[in-house]
Amino acid sequence: MPTMTFAQALNDAHKLEMLRDPNIYVAGEDVGIYGGIFGVTGGLLDQFGPKRVRDTPITESAIVGTAVGAASCGLRPVVELMFVDFIGVALDQLFNQAAKMKYMFGGKAKIPMVLRATCGAGIGAAAQHSQCLEAWFMHVPGLKVVMPSTPADAKGLLISAIRDDNPVVFLEHKMLYALEGEVPAGDYTVPLGKADIKREGKDVTVIATAQAVHTALSAAEKLSADGISVEVLDPRTLNPLDEEAILESVRKTHRLVIIHEAVKFAGAGAEIAAMVAEKAFDRLDAPILRVAAPFVPVPFSPPLEKEYIPSEEKLIRAVKTVMES
Amino acid sequence: MPTMTFAQALNDAHKLEMLRDPNIYVAGEDVGIYGGIFGVTGGLLDQFGPKRVRDTPITESAIVGTAVGAASCGLRPVVELMFVDFIGVALDQLFNQAAKMKYMFGGKAKIPMVLRATCGAGIGAAAQHSQCLEAWFMHVPGLKVVMPSTPADAKGLLISAIRDDNPVVFLEHKMLYALEGEVPAGDYTVPLGKADIKREGKDVTVIATAQAVHTALSAAEKLSADGISVEVLDPRTLNPLDEEAILESVRKTHRLVIIHEAVKFAGAGAEIAAMVAEKAFDRLDAPILRVAAPFVPVPFSPPLEKEYIPSEEKLIRAVKTVMES
Amino acid sequence: MDISKEKMVEMYTIMSRIRMFELRVSELFAAGKIPGFVHLYAGEEAIATGVCANLLGSDYITSTHRGHGHLIAKGGEIQFMMAEVLGKKTGYCKGKGGSMHIADVALGILGANGIVGAGPPLAAGAALACQYQDKGAIAVCFFGDGASNQGTTHEAMNLATCWKLPVVFIAENNMYGISSCTLNSMCVPNIADRASAYDMPGVVVDGNDVMAVFEASGEAIKRARQGQGPSLIECKTYRHRGHFEGDPCAYRRKEELEEWKEKDPIPRFEQKLVALGVMSAEQVREIQDTLKKQLEEAERFAEESPFPDVSELMSDVYTA
Amino acid sequence: MDISKEKMVEMYTIMSRIRMFELRVSELFAAGKIPGFVHLYAGEEAIATGVCANLLGSDYITSTHRGHGHLIAKGGEIQFMMAEVLGKKTGYCKGKGGSMHIADVALGILGANGIVGAGPPLAAGAALACQYQDKGAIAVCFFGDGASNQGTTHEAMNLATCWKLPVVFIAENNMYGISSCTLNSMCVPNIADRASAYDMPGVVVDGNDVMAVFEASGEAIKRARQGQGPSLIECKTYRHRGHFEGDPCAYRRKEELEEWKEKDPIPRFEQKLVALGVMSAEQVREIQDTLKKQLEEAERFAEESPFPDVSELMSDVYTA
Numbered sequence A, B: 001m002p003t004m005t006f007a008q009a010l011n012d013a014h015k016l017e018m019l020r021d022p023n024i025y026v027a028g029e030d031v032g033i034y035g036g037i038f039g040v041t042g043g044l045l046d047q048f049g050p051k052r053v054r055d056t057p058i059t060e061s062a063i064v065g066t067a068v069g070a071a072s073c074g075l076r077p078v079v080e081l082m083f084v085d086f087i088g089v090a091l092d093q094l095f096n097q098a099a100k101m102k103y104m105f106g107g108k109a110k111i112p113m114v115l116r117a118t119c120g121a122g123i124g125a126a127a128q129h130s131q132c133l134e135a136w137f138m139h140v141p142g143l144k145v146v147m148p149s150t151p152a153d154a155k156g157l158l159i160s161a162i163r164d165d166n167p168v169v170f171l172e173h174k175m176l177y178a179l180e181g182e183v184p185a186g187d188y189t190v191p192l193g194k195a196d197i198k199r200e201g202k203d204v205t206v207i208a209t210a211q212a213v214h215t216a217l218s219a220a221e222k223l224s225a226d227g228i229s230v231e232v233l234d235p236r237t238l239n240p241l242d243e244e245a246i247l248e249s250v251r252k253t254h255r256l257v258i259i260h261e262a263v264k265f266a267g268a269g270a271e272i273a274a275m276v277a278e279k280a281f282d283r284l285d286a287p288i289l290r291v292a293a294p295f296v297p298v299p300f301s302p303p304l305e306k307e308y309i310p311s312e313e314k315l316i317r318a319v320k321t322v323m324e325s
Numbered sequence C, D: 001m002d003i004s005k006e007k008m009v010e011m012y013t014i015m016s017r018i019r020m021f022e023l024r025v026s027e028l029f030a031a032g033k034i035p036g037f038v039h040l041y042a043g044e045e046a047i048a049t050g051v052c053a054n055l056l057g058s059d060y061i062t063s064t065h066r067g068h069g070h071l072i073a074k075g076g077e078i079q080f081m082m083a084e085v086l087g088k089k090t091g092y093c094k095g096k097g098g099s100m101h102i103a104d105v106a107l108g109i110l111g112a113n114g115i116v117g118a119g120p121p122l123a124a125g126a127a128l129a130c131q132y133q134d135k136g137a138i139a140v141c142f143f144g145d146g147a148s149n150q151g152t153t154h155e156a157m158n159l160a161t162c163w164k165l166p167v168v169f170i171a172e173n174n175m176y177g178i179s180s181c182t183l184n185s186m187c188v189p190n191i192a193d194r195a196s197a198y199d200m201p202g203v204v205v206d207g208n209d210v211m212a213v214f215e216a217s218g219e220a221i222k223r224a225r226q227g228q229g230p231s232l233i234e235c236k237t238y239r240h241r242g243h244f245e246g247d248p249c250a251y252r253r254k255e256e257l258e259e260w261k262e263k264d265p266i267p268r269f270e271q272k273l274v275a276l277g278v279m280s281a282e283q284v285r286e287i288q289d290t291l292k293k294q295l296e297e298a299e300r301f302a303e304e305s306p307f308p309d310v311s312e313l314m315s316d317v318y319t320a
């Protein structure tokens, strides 16, 4: 299997799908001549030309809105929002139009589109370029929400997202772009709605998303030295959420810790914890803990940003806490 | 104590505060000459004139954005978004500007503003005029989120919100506007961050918000006939969330059911359930259940909308389920 | 202008169908049979009718909260519309959408819309699909004077010119956005004046003259079809009724309404066609009778249709 | 134009201070000392300087991601800016904001901003406060050519004219929004052409000529102060560096940059002032030396300042 970065895997997915389906177009700010601020769409303009790879003005409502309109008329747009933090100027077209059209029209519409965006802290990009907002998208019936953690998942999930006939929000953590890993060549999909056990364990389930998956894997390695066997489960898609896989793991370990980078309050972890507290309450031997960002905007200064991002140490402490109770 | 409707109580709060503080202005679509689509701002234009009561063009980004700018320069805007469903065209100014300015500026800003909006289903207003989106606002550090259920709370909370030096999102369920109740005359506040026990009980805690408080009270009455004593707790503000009051109630009853009208998945109830599953796990005798809307857009047709809104029957069933386990 | 008598009669028929449908809707609303919000187009029928008379089945439109007229003019059938407005299973949206969301993508109708200003980006997107597929189809965006101040409208117009999209923006300037008079919500006299901000043609037309609308929009539509990019046509008009049914309309002067009723596009066109000998008084009566029968049938169909079963609540959210 | 020699020398000094500060920031960024994104204003200094020379301390500005120049011109002190850019506790924002969020409300600086197009509504709001408080203060909104296509900009301009707000919109047209050339992102030659969509004055000015900017913006600011409402001034310019530090800038021709470097506003103004006898070559050297020393001190101050303690992570979210 070839080795490539997360960004290259996403690039590969774009190219393969665009070759397969002429109805796919890519649009967004700086996706063409620049190749994407993080390089994800590099080379697409040369390969597919300006009809299919469209640099846009700074106009997110129109980027997303034209995608919705075009999708309802037969195209399959893959549009980039650059930073997910910019969703505030384009959200209506996503949640009131793309997500609801099919339902409002009694089934008479189909909106096959992907909205890609980068998320997450770690490079000092501060409060308006570092957020994790997946919980918002999860709360919208009609959307799907994808958040990969490895190059292979990124490629397989993006291809699935592009082939899906529903609007999909595809969130790429910016600290992952340079991550290398083996990625199956050619046509290869990871189904939406299927979690992945990134490490098997029997004492405690740690559910982690995106960049936090790697924090969890590293914590699990250290905890194994203390004799604690951690199962790391990566939902990969937050909607559909693979509840069965989560419940199965918790029924085995009887303990659950959730880690994600978004602020804890009303974050994705709340839904997962609540779901387990409803459906596997009797199998739990300890409180469900969430390790997540504190309730503050993302700070700029490196020591503050470092403290903001949920750390391995905090996760280890949480795991030990649930092991002790 | 005078009796007034929820809408009149809100109107009263506006008038009292505007008399008290000349820096308060009210702006929004149809808040002036029309008096607000639901009548909440009726009479303000006549009483306070067009400088302080401003009809705007249809321009939500600018309505909210000018409020943020004006608030940072010393005014105290109270602006109306009409339907909370419209937030998608104005969200950036709320979550990236109003909520974050103080923090990003190292404390050197103060944004005392209130954003009022109506929410909720029940009048056949369909998918784009019936949503409950409080979970989104809860997830934003820097905002406060208020959601009253009675005329007295509405008045007292709105006055507190106006006097608060932070951006406050104030959500009014449209089915409550005509609800009558006793309301203290004159200057009267309900503090932000304090839950209210709307009915005391000992067997099970039901946490309910906005319109669902009344569903819960009515269910509690019926359940008492079956010998089940239900405590109904209304958080009133979702951020700050009165965790202590919630935990205290759960420590007493050992059982928790949450009801709200927003879709269940990643809704406000998820945070409450997760918080309790973390902090009062050992005091729980049963799974935490959530009664909320299914994961669909709000439908138009009356029988569908009725089925969509979390009902007394569903709540009674959930309470009986937790009582049996 | 090259237009057949049949076409003119058809336009008259469509305008009358819209009016008749809506007046009945207004009665049903007053009788408590229609939930939610109902925004009537009465007084503005010449616009949708004149514009859509230039469109083919393969063309697209986006509409607004005030959508009945656009939909009927684009080929929407009144029995399915009536069923939808009443929340019935046989409605265009199975009762899930209601008046504010009637749609039929197969007819090129991308939906009425509850969000002011949501249509322009959607229409630009439909136009992008048309351009991309290169089959000569185009998109038309109906929007109000109020929507003209919304940022989304600006963005859509700008992007449409940058990409030379085959879209025609039809501003329906009825002087009010709910209670906000255009005099207070914009400082230019014409919405069409804003076309120059994008270097697209901007034209003002009498929105109560169906032939004028037909001709002006026909030019713009031809331009779009020929790949010459977007245009903006502003149609000056007035709504006869409140913003929505139930609006006391205290923000408008009675005389203003009376003046505009004098310019009611339907009697005006009727008189013109009779004067020109295109229709006889007899024919007018026949048309009205037929429309009345059709409306009665549509209403019967809608009334007799069942409400959707509660089991349908959960379907149509996702495409499998 | 009625302007003292001192004022001209001051303007020259401010432009030079901005340039010198930023070139040092660029070196520190290259050395890996500055996290996040840094957008430099080099080449555009005449705009902020010329505009702010008309402003009082009580006036407000909103800035952009490319904010250093605006902030220095409005009175920001470089030691606190340098400290902020380095993430230090002594920075304008205690290190919490960084380059994209430097602000000081007390100086009338409502913040650099990471969201393109967020400034115009904020500036309109500041202007509303000025109008409301009626103390003669005004607001200035700096925004880019790219931001001009954002819906928020349209909304702010429209509302500002409707309410006759004392705000001046300064479009900094440097021909690019990251890699997007204005030729592809708008179809009108001038952003100022869009002023007519709101019935406000729109003026194009050479953004590399500080005196021209000073005069044109001075007129607009006077208008605003006198209660005559908003204006739009477009300043044509060019950025010398990439969009952000680290941008390879492959989307621009080298020659284009060279041509514009010929029009560099700082040597141009320097030569003019020397030729006019306003400054001597000697004085120029003195000014440069002083600036250099001030910069060194500022950098020392910033370098020696501590990072914020992690305990500060949780403060400043809410006002008690």
Ligand SMILES: Cc1ncc(C[n+]2csc(CCOP(=O)(O)OP(=O)(O)O)c2C)c(N)n1
Residues within 6 Å of the ligand: B029, B058, B060, B082, B086, B089, C065, C066, C114, C115, C116, C117, C143, C144, C145, C146, C147, C148, C172, C174, C176, C177, C178, C243
């Ligand atoms: C984004 C948004 N803001 C506000 C509203 C509430 N609203 C519905 S229709 C309307 C007036 C629209 O005015 P205009 O565009 O002129 O259309 P008209 O009603 O006159 O046909 C308003 C403010 C809305 N539905 N969506």
Ligand SMILES: Cc1ncc(C[n+]2csc(CCOP(=O)(O)OP(=O)(O)O)c2C)c(N)n1
Residues within 6 Å of the ligand: A029, A058, A060, A082, A086, A089, D065, D066, D114, D115, D116, D117, D143, D144, D145, D146, D147, D148, D172, D174, D176, D177, D178, D243
């Ligand atoms: C809403 C939003 N969209 C996109 C971006 C990413 N972005 C940052 S600066 C920039 C270009 C801005 O161009 P312009 O307004 O011309 O300002 P300039 O950089 O040329 O000074 C873009 C696209 C952003 N920060 N915010």
Ligand SMILES: [Mg+2]
Residues within 6 Å of the ligand: C144, C145, C146, C172, C173, C174, C175, C176, C177, C178
């Ligand atoms: Mg109107």
Ligand SMILES: [Mg+2]
Residues within 6 Å of the ligand: D144, D145, D146, D172, D173, D174, D175, D176, D177, D178
């Ligand atoms: Mg630019």
